[in-house]
Amino acid sequence: MEPLKENIIKEYSARVEIENESERDRDLRVHIPRKWIQKYIQPRDEVLDAGGGTGLNAMMMATLCRQVFLMDLTPAILAKAKENIAHTANISLSLGDVQNIPFSSETFHLTVCLGDAISYVLDRRKQAFDELVRVTRQNGILIIGCNSKYGFIRRKLAENDVTGALEIYRTSQARCVMGPKTHLYTVAEGHRYLQERGCRILSTSSTLTFVDSDKDIPDNEWEELISHELAHSREAEWLGGEHLIFIARKM
């Protein structure tokens, strides 16, 4: 197995419980893309959740569509997903890599890839975009989340780590909090990969824009914060959060 893949599997296998909790957590990285899914998903949809993790998004989507296919690279993460989805009939699980998706072309009405699998593939990202677009039906929707170059630079500068910020500027890579090395996208790069593959960009949003840490915010302010983040996260001046979300239609 490629060392890069082996490393991702090792990192995520050691973090199954943390991942499981973080997908449940009050975390804008998780909540904002869920709001976009709820806007685009339709009852007749067959949905791919690529890099779907322990299944929290899949369970939410399963209540809103016909069938969800959760695919993930890490066997231990899939085992946790199997426990989580035990009482949900319309989710299927499969082991697979976003660089080589084990489904036929034009299968899915909605293809979701959130939580940065598309960033972990580093130099293989064009192949991963090829695959995500290939398995999506014509007129289908893609919702893709990735790490943002300017968001990561901003974070390094806020920590007074100028050397780290300049390194990111030069390489477009960093280590994410989870451990794996990650490719950092600009908005223009994400748009180019989707447009070159025949997709029309419907929306681009960013998250952690209003706040960098959302853990200690009281419940009433949390709801208000989410509503502001949702309302403004597509405006150009806010696209500098650490996560970018591209929503596109395959034409």
Ligand SMILES: C[S@@+](CC[C@H](N)C(=O)[O-])C[C@H]1O[C@@H](n2cnc3c(N)ncnc32)[C@H](O)[C@@H]1O
């Ligand atoms: C941060 S979790 C995100 C889980 C969920 N999608 C969410 O948004 O909360 C990233 C997941 O991507 C998976 N992953 C990483 N690289 C992948 C790849 N090349 N193909 C498929 N899954 C991958 C990991 O095993 C992990 O479960």
